[in-house]
Amino acid sequence: MNMILPAVPKLPPDLRKIGANTDYWYPLAWSSEIRAGKVIGRHFAGDPIALYRTADGKLGALEDRCAHRQVPLHMGVVAGQTLKCGYHGWAYDRAGACIDVPYLGSCRLSNGVKSYPVQEMDGLVFVFPGNAALAEARLPARLGSSTDNRYLTRRLNREVACHYTFLHENLFDMNHQFLHRRNMGSIKAHCLGRRSGDDWCEVDYTFARTQGRQSVGEAAILSALRAGDDRKYRDRMTIRTEYPYQRLKVWVGDATEPALDVWLCYTPLDAAQRTNRTFGFLSVRKSKIPGLTALAWPFISWFTERIFQEDKVIVEAEQAAHDSKGGDWNNEIFPAINDLRALLARCGTISPHAASAR
Numbered sequence: 001m002n003m004i005l006p007a008v009p010k011l012p013p014d015l016r017k018i019g020a021n022t023d024y025w026y027p028l029a030w031s032s033e034i035r036a037g038k039v040i041g042r043h044f045a046g047d048p049i050a051l052y053r054t055a056d057g058k059l060g061a062l063e064d065r066c067a068h069r070q071v072p073l074h075m076g077v078v079a080g081q082t083l084k085c086g087y088h089g090w091a092y093d094r095a096g097a098c099i100d101v102p103y104l105g106s107c108r109l110s111n112g113v114k115s116y117p118v119q120e121m122d123g124l125v126f127v128f129p130g131n132a133a134l135a136e137a138r139l140p141a142r143l144g145s146s147t148d149n150r151y152l153t154r155r156l157n158r159e160v161a162c163h164y165t166f167l168h169e170n171l172f173d174m175n176h177q178f179l180h181r182r183n184m185g186s187i188k189a190h191c192l193g194r195r196s197g198d199d200w201c202e203v204d205y206t207f208a209r210t211q212g213r214q215s216v217g218e219a220a221i222l223s224a225l226r227a228g229d230d231r232k233y234r235d236r237m238t239i240r241t242e243y244p245y246q247r248l249k250v251w252v253g254d255a256t257e258p259a260l261d262v263w264l265c266y267t268p269l270d271a272a273q274r275t276n277r278t279f280g281f282l283s284v285r286k287s288k289i290p291g292l293t294a295l296a297w298p299f300i301s302w303f304t305e306r307i308f309q310e311d312k313v314i315v316e317a318e319q320a321a322h323d324s325k326g327g328d329w330n331n332e333i334f335p336a337i338n339d340l341r342a343l344l345a346r347c348g349t350i351s352p353h354a355a356s357a358r
Helices: 164-172 174-184 216-222 292-325 335-347 352-357
Strands: 026-030 039-044 047-053 059-063 077-079 082-084 098-100 118-121 124-127 151-160 186-196 200-211 235-242 245-252 260-268 276-285
Touching: 026 039, 026 047, 026 260, 047 124, 059 118, 151 260, 151 292, 164 235, 164 245, 164 260, 164 276, 164 292, 164 335, 174 186, 174 200, 174 292, 186 335, 200 335, 235 335, 276 292
Parallel strands: none
Antiparallel strands: 026 124, 039 047, 047 059, 077 082, 118 124, 151 276, 186 200, 200 235, 235 245, 245 260, 260 276
């Protein structure tokens, strides 16, 4: 007698073991960190990368190891158009080819090291870790409003000890306002709708303050002092994950331009991708009153920094909880976050390191 066994449901992958897709541009440094004639060391998902700038301003991105003794190339020096290893002086061009071994000349050169496509945009240095043939078509079109002179912009730059997907979820889910009650009072988020595509998803919110009052920093960002129930739901926020980047925009009243525009990218640092460096821009539309936004800028910086610090603490606690349980035990019920989780799983990749840890 043949027995028909019930189908075993396919479990979704552990999102925290989905690696960032390498076939996209990721920021590794600020332009100001790489002066002419200098070299620095950075990491993308455990891979060491040496970033350098020639005397005439051209950027290079090479695997951070000399093909000779594996010494990190960021310990070397920039000479003309080449990067020289600090140990024996082996020289590499920006394509990674070894073009000179000082004591052998050009008759016996090594095969060189891996090079990466590198681009500079709006003060950030981006590297393309994956298939270089895809690099040109996938260059980001714009990094928020960071170069728009109608806005004042501050750079966002911090290292966070969690998987990058926690940060995507944190920004996308505005139902966590309880976390920020000390800095914002009691805020209730109301989801207005959501949309998604193959490599993007977005969600709209509006908000009502149920208790407490607005801080000066928050008021300055929104360019209006909200007061009372008669003005609740007057602001609209849209958060969009367009893989692998995130953008948050807030409109006040009937304004056609956002009062707040935030662009973010979370670059994984270690092989397990349990740490990331968050790069971004926070841009605030200037008030119609000349100089008012600049005057309020210290309050804006103080307020946003406190909010970001609370987010950092909570996502790092999420990562610690994941590790203590040995997996993703999340019980997610908010449809917009389930859209986001599906997108991140669909667009990301399971790295060899993550696969061996499952």
